[in-house]
Amino acid sequence: MKKIYLLLAILVFSLVLPALTTGASAAESTTSGTIVIALDLAHGQSSKLVSDLVNLSVPGVVFRVFGTYEGLESLGDTIASDALSGVDVLIFGEINKPLSDEEITAVKSWLDQGNKVLWIAGDSDYGDSGVARQEQANMLAERVGTHLRIDLVSVEDPVSNCGAGYRVAAVVPDEAPELVKLGITRPVLSHGPGVVAYVDDNGNWKSLKLGEATYPDNVFPLLATTANGTIVNNNDPEGNVYEIGDTGRFPIVAAEKLSSGSIVIVSGASPYGDYEPFIATEYYGVALDGPRFVENTLTWSLVEAGIIKVLLTAEDESGDELYQYPTNEVFVNGLFDLISFAVFDDGTNYIFKIGVKELGDNPWNGPNGFSLQYFTIYINTKDGGNTSGVPGSNIQISDDLAWEYAITITPGWESYIENPNSGNGPTALWLADGTVKTGIITVSASDGSDTVLVSVPKSELGDLENAGFIVTLGGHDGFGVKGYRPVSTEAEEWKFGGADSDWIIKDIAPRVVDVLPGGKDVLKPVEDKMPVLKEAVPKKAAPAPTGGLSPAIIAVSIIVIIIVAGIGVYMATRKE
Structure with missing residues (x-):
């Protein structure tokens, strides 16, 4: 009989307490302290409009840099695990110089910790190095474990543009998360952009054209062409999924939430650097909401990753x-x-x-x-x-x-x-x-x-x-x-x-x-x-964290555990 009571006490602890502690940690979705966004300027990126980016109103953040930029603390010229230890968000503008294998490994290890945000910016296939930049972005995307890629094509919009079809005046689609759409009333410049696609677990490329493709629950379109978007090909090879002459709403920026809780954003143009980045406020006489889009995207990603x-x-x-x-x-x-x-x-x-x-x-x-x-x-x-x-x-x-x-x-x-x-x-x-x-x-x-x-x-x-x-x-x-x-x-x-x-x-x-x-x-x-x-x-009712319990329920349950366990121990040790 003593053994039965003792086993009962142990069973209560082993079954109930883990569930309670899991619920408590799931509810802990915010982080204390300063949020660090690191920009990469160590791989051949232009620093164009970095000054505008670091002045955005993103909640609770400070900016750092890999490479050098006046006024920003440098984390070094090489991306290494120790330099990433205090970083919450890492942004790669279009990559002109390949990352080393050690750098990619460091980025993946950092991302796998969970509650991180990685933004990988690509480009169109235009020019002598366009395809190379696309492939650099895709190699990093594949290695870190996202399904998102830049297809080896370009997209233009003959109607919604800043004076030329390749200067796409992109829009935040209705399908985008509410926080990304917040306050946006004007288009966003995407200068000569590439198009985001999806590669499944078997290596098959899939279209993410809005209105036609079915998006996985953990993939989000953030910026797209209007319905007048048109696929073009400037250099070999041809695209993996999008064909020359295809029309429709093509994603220029998309995000995936990984099983670790981290967010990966992949884009066919860049938030800084580039020929003219997303963050532009006006281009060829067209008023733009680029800063608000980049600001909203970063803010949404911090929320979705559980950082704020x-x-x-x-x-x-x-x-x-x-x-x-x-x-x-x-x-x-x-x-x-x-x-x-x-x-x-x-x-x-x-x-x-x-x-x-x-x-x-x-x-x-x-x-x-x-x-x-x-x-x-x-x-x-x-x-x-x-x-x-x-x-x-x-x-x-x-x-x-x-x-x-x-x-x-x-x-x-x-x-x-x-x-x-x-x-x-x-x-x-x-x-x-x-x-x-x-x-x-x-x-x-x-x-x-x-x-x-x-x-x-x-x-x-x-x-x-x-x-x-x-x-x-x-x-x-x-x-x-x-x-x-x-x-x-x-x-x-x-x-x-x-x-x-x-x-x-x-x-x-x-x-x-x-x-x-x-x-x-x-x-x-x-x-x-x-x-x-x-x-x-x-307040809009926020969804309860999976498995989360209120502090009151947790407290009462712990008291019950102690009482039941105490009875079990007492009954197991008292004399017959």
Whole structure:
């Protein structure tokens, strides 16, 4: 009988505890500390527009380089395991100089650790070295274990282009992940691109033409031609799967999630270097969303690889703003048009990403990377809280969305944060009781992608898993009303126009120009009162990690294990 009880105790431990610990680790999908993206410039790549790439608003990252680039820390001239030890994302622009066998082995070992991102950029078959670059990319892709390849052809688009068919104005397809599509309204340059294909486990090449091919569940199209895409062949050999004259939506960028949890991105053109990379903002008169595409792709890959966590994403497609812009030339169209919002968790910080139609080139050199906007994020986490807008905004929040935290994001001139409750509007965290905290928020902006990143320690905000968010945008003016740019009935050089005269007389004209969610209609005063914002962006329910259990269930289950095991041991050892 003693043996039976003892075996029972051991059985409980061996069967239940592993399941619990597996669930706990599966739920741990974020990483603490700085995320490192390494760019390869050690294999003959051009450094064209690297400066634009490293200034993108990718949550929580720093950039390093293999090779040399002014301003970036070098990891060496050779890709080795020790140099990769702290790297989360490795990007190969088009490879002109072959990697050594030792370098490829190091990359594969690094990728096999899981929760890594590898981007392999190829090229078209154009020119004396086009096919060689394709083959270099494919050799690396094969060795690291992805099924994705660059077929040995080129694709052109006679309709959607930047002045010539080979200057493809590619699009983010509807089939792409939502985070990749976020805020993108314009095409992306793909200068003389190759086409991505799939090689199955038997070595058979398969088409990934959108609308015809069936994609495996772990393969994602990220960028493609329009339906007018046309396959061409500039040099022998012919393609493995795509034939000359084929038309349709051909993938230029695709990604595969490996069994290790790592992500491999393969592209027929490059995010940097190249003749003209993806990241271009304009080409031959065509306005482009290249920076936002590269930024979104990197952000999505970090989330998909489990390096960071996304809490929500939202878009505003209304394109409407409440007021006419001031008449000074710095106020270009789109400055006060919110188009996207997202919240990320990197394990240590919450990172808020705000997208606008146009950030404005920072004409007065604001330290935070912009000069003209005043953003506020209101956060509702529970009942109660504050229903007033931040000073100067002239808005109210509905009772059911009363905020516990408000984050104000302004250009960041130091003199403007000395008196947070008066003057010019600080970059600060506001608590519902009126407390204002400065110096704890990190802000950066990318004029290329027209996005602003705001990082706040998680310890300051608590759990935001089920929070509601309201994002407002006004004009920043150091000589305005608590940092907000004034409004009037008619637009003036430094004032917004279009307010009703009664709003001005009664001081109920909102100084907020756009809000997400809702748009301009929810900003209009009603019945001689300031506008009350009644909508928030809720968290989108994230899928539970496979096998994951809540901390409460784990805790209770462990207690039960201890009790059962204790009884078993006691019954096994007591005297008959």
